Amino acid sequence: MFFCLSLFSCFDPVTEEPFTILTTTGMLGDAVKNIVKEDAHVVSLMGPGIDPHTYQTTQKDVQQLMHAHMVFYNGLDLEGKMSNLLKEMAKERKVYAVSDALDKTALLYEGTIGADPHFWFDVKLWKQVVGFISQKLQEARPESAAYYQNNTLAYMEILEQLHKSVATQIQSIPAKQRVLITAHDAFGYFGKAYNIEVVGLQGISTVAECGLKDINRIVQLIRERNIKAIFFETSVSDKSMRAVLEGCANYGHKVAVGGYLYSDALGAPDTLEGTYCGMIKANATTIVNALK
Ligand SMILES: [Zn+2]
Structure with missing residues (x-):
């Protein structure tokens, strides 16, 4: 018998499988974990030292993407070769590019290449991304929405402090x-x-x-x-x-x-x-x- 060591069941009530959220980068995985804590299973495809621009999608990745209840990816072609697959999946499933959280005017552009995907390095922009992820999670898991919202607010405070301390440094x-x-x-x-x-x-x-x-x-x-x-x-x-x-x-x-x-x-x-x-x-x- 399966059970979760948390206040909430991390199992999907319909499929009886752990509610699984997949992210491409570790940064996104960390954002999701700060919102859901132990209430869901979080998997990131790209571990330490992995370059997302040149990352080759494996058969196992495709399987994991298909089985996840939700997927968050960076977007703006950070995920190079995987981008097309993710865009296709987003048409039918809960697959989200977090770059959609940002206003076009907040983005940086390099020549004809397009928008710069490395927005996680502006903590203020990352706060918007965290808010976007939280909203999508709350919509998908209304039974946990209040818990997610509380965690998000607490995490936003930490990010605000981080932003200020980096600026000072x-x-x-x-x-x-x-x-x-x-x-x-x-x-x-x-x-x-x-x-x-x-x-x-x-x-x-x-x-x-x-x-x-x-x-x-x-x-x-x-x-x-x-x-x-x-x-x-x-x-x-x-x-x-x-x-x-x-x-x-x-x-x-x-x-x-x-x-x-x-x-x-x-x-x-x-x-x-x-x-x-x-x-x-x-x-x-x-x-x-x-x-x-
Ligand atoms: Zn890069």
Whole structure:
């Protein structure tokens, strides 16, 4: 016999199966968990270190997507090759792109490529996403709606505090040194929200390889602006950033590796960085320590 260690039954009353919510990224999984707590089963397809832009959908993923009661995905083509499948499923099932929560004017655009999908790095925008997810969950599970609403309000408070503390932290870096150089353009929203200039070696997707021209562009920028540190990303190969370090060394210019930033995936489960708030805090601390 199955039962749940919570106030509510996490089993679907019709199918007698655990109510299962599937998300693509860990960030979305964490948002859902903060709303439903133990009231539902939450599965995220893309674990630590996984790059969603280049992620290949497996047969097992398709099965999990088909069996889930609800699915939340990022949208704006973050999920690369999986995007079309998710869009098709959304026509008939409870499959939601959380980018629908955001007003078009809040989005950043890169040339002709389209909207930048990395909006989780602006905590204010993420609050809107959490509100959107909560609303969809409450509609799907009216018996748990009040519980979800309470959890959402409490979590929103935590996010508001996080937003304020990140803003204060980043402002502590002298304006001239406030330049964030990373492997790909994942931090555009972060830069806009927290007033730090961001430069990515690759564009908003990691699908296209970066060339020698991009590497030289960054090397020149580091030399001209006398930038202290550059950053690796946990879900992107270090190769091109190491080429930047080498390029700087060829000119006798010293630049440090500021550390690894969590860009498109959370850290390991059961660590601070395995949660959305922990990821944002860890990044802010790494950035401040390296650039201040
Ligand atoms: Zn990305």
